Amino acid sequence: MFAASFVPAWRLCGAGVGMTSATRVTGTGSGLGGSGGSGTWSAWKPLLALGIAKCGRSRGRAARGLQALAEVVEISAEVGLGLVSPQGAKAGAVLIEEDPLLQTSKDERLPESAARFRTLPQGTKQKLLALAATPGQAEKEVGFSGDELRFVRVLRTNSVSVPGAGGAVYKTACRANHSCRPNASLCVGPDARMRLKALRDIEPGEDIQVSYIGEGDLLRPTQHRQKQLASWGFKCGCVRCSGPEDTRAFTCAACGTGLMHYEKSEVSGHRWGPCSCCQAVLPAETLRGAEEQWLDHVQSLRPESQEALAPVMAAAMYEGLCSSLAEGGPTAGPALEGHWVSAKLARLAAEELVRQRRYQDHCRGILRRPARLLPCCAATCAAPWGVQPRAPRPSPPTSRRGSWPRRETQLRCSWRSRRRRRRICCRGAGTS
Numbered sequence: 001m002f003a004a005s006f007v008p009a010w011r012l013c014g015a016g017v018g019m020t021s022a023t024r025v026t027g028t029g030s031g032l033g034g035s036g037g038s039g040t041w042s043a044w045k046p047l048l049a050l051g052i053a054k055c056g057r058s059r060g061r062a063a064r065g066l067q068a069l070a071e072v073v074e075i076s077a078e079v080g081l082g083l084v085s086p087q088g089a090k091a092g093a094v095l096i097e098e099d100p101l102l103q104t105s106k107d108e109r110l111p112e113s114a115a116r117f118r119t120l121p122q123g124t125k126q127k128l129l130a131l132a133a134t135p136g137q138a139e140k141e142v143g144f145s146g147d148e149l150r151f152v153r154v155l156r157t158n159s160v161s162v163p164g165a166g167g168a169v170y171k172t173a174c175r176a177n178h179s180c181r182p183n184a185s186l187c188v189g190p191d192a193r194m195r196l197k198a199l200r201d202i203e204p205g206e207d208i209q210v211s212y213i214g215e216g217d218l219l220r221p222t223q224h225r226q227k228q229l230a231s232w233g234f235k236c237g238c239v240r241c242s243g244p245e246d247t248r249a250f251t252c253a254a255c256g257t258g259l260m261h262y263e264k265s266e267v268s269g270h271r272w273g274p275c276s277c278c279q280a281v282l283p284a285e286t287l288r289g290a291e292e293q294w295l296d297h298v299q300s301l302r303p304e305s306q307e308a309l310a311p312v313m314a315a316a317m318y319e320g321l322c323s324s325l326a327e328g329g330p331t332a333g334p335a336l337e338g339h340w341v342s343a344k345l346a347r348l349a350a351e352e353l354v355r356q357r358r359y360q361d362h363c364r365g366i367l368r369r370p371a372r373l374l375p376c377c378a379a380t381c382a383a384p385w386g387v388q389p390r391a392p393r394p395s396p397p398t399s400r401r402g403s404w405p406r407r408e409t410q411l412r413c414s415w416r417s418r419r420r421r422r423r424i425c426c427r428g429a430g431t432s
């Protein structure tokens, strides 16, 4: 069905530093040549200066002569246009608030969308056609030409999924470019109104970047993320994609405390590096085998028949992982704060704990792990389960035996002993 494939679901995700941008022409409207990579710029100058000024709550700002929180600027010939924050913003600030130019329904097919496009007012058509349009699979574009072909491509490139409905396209928010460490997030309500929110403090002049892929994918290794992004027709060069791999670290089986990071190198090939603590090197096959085993475990949580059970099983697996890492042993495991498998298990486990309406404090502890792995997740990780990241802690237990449930106590103990061992190890390394 068309709707499932075209809505690229720019899902919500977290913060971090953005991609560096090259040339920047801050938008007063006159500076753009035709090199944005997306076509009909000349018909479309006013967008450049609009920033937040035309969107909902920002009307007041514009009237008071305040600067926009987000402006559309030219980033580079390759990237095209993008959003920038001229005066910076605090975490949680709404940078843009706007209604869609066009909404599509859930099971709508391309010909139906194209038919609807034909009936739109000329002004709306122009605004839609001015958005970026990545060529897609030729077979899906058969039968379209001219403006309709461009419109179909605009839909594919810019459509944002609306909860419980189909997709929607926005005039300004759709100018946000992607980063695997985004600093902003697209939040769309069931009414399709878009709020682009800062996930962390944004510096004046910094690019505003969102993630086009879901949080689950965002936690996964570079190669996986690049594959997901291929349909937008660019190779992501963000700090995470061009820097060291941050989601495939294993704990060292030799010392039980250090980490072995997966190193990306086009020249010498990809490999796991030596232990950060004892410098031991493990054969690549050992680590690959261990990783595949854990991937199988996670895959086994997938089948729909067991969907309801998945969080329960994940909680048990996560608990097992925590204790095996705490105990050390002959097999290395995916690091709690450095491997996407642990992060995924942690999130599913937290889901289960929230479902049980127990272990709220413990659950926040678990959620902090993927958040540390990818700090941008801190805000959004908690949201789906209604856990407020900054909710007050419950009063401490009177005695460990007394009020804390057994599982909680066990996990806390194993984490604590692991932390203690790491401290000892680091002290040892420092003095030798």
Ligand SMILES: C[S@@+](CC[C@H](N)C(=O)[O-])C[C@H]1O[C@@H](n2cnc3c(N)ncnc32)[C@H](O)[C@@H]1O
Pocket: 019, 036, 038, 078, 079, 080, 081, 082, 131, 132, 134, 157, 158, 174, 175, 176, 177, 178, 179, 232, 233, 234, 235, 236, 237, 238
């Ligand atoms: C939704 S549009 C974003 C706005 C677009 N840059 C424009 O000029 O309107 C998505 C397109 O922007 C470009 N893009 C987004 N993020 C990018 C990135 N990190 N690196 C290179 N190109 C990117 C790609 O061409 C992608 O298909």
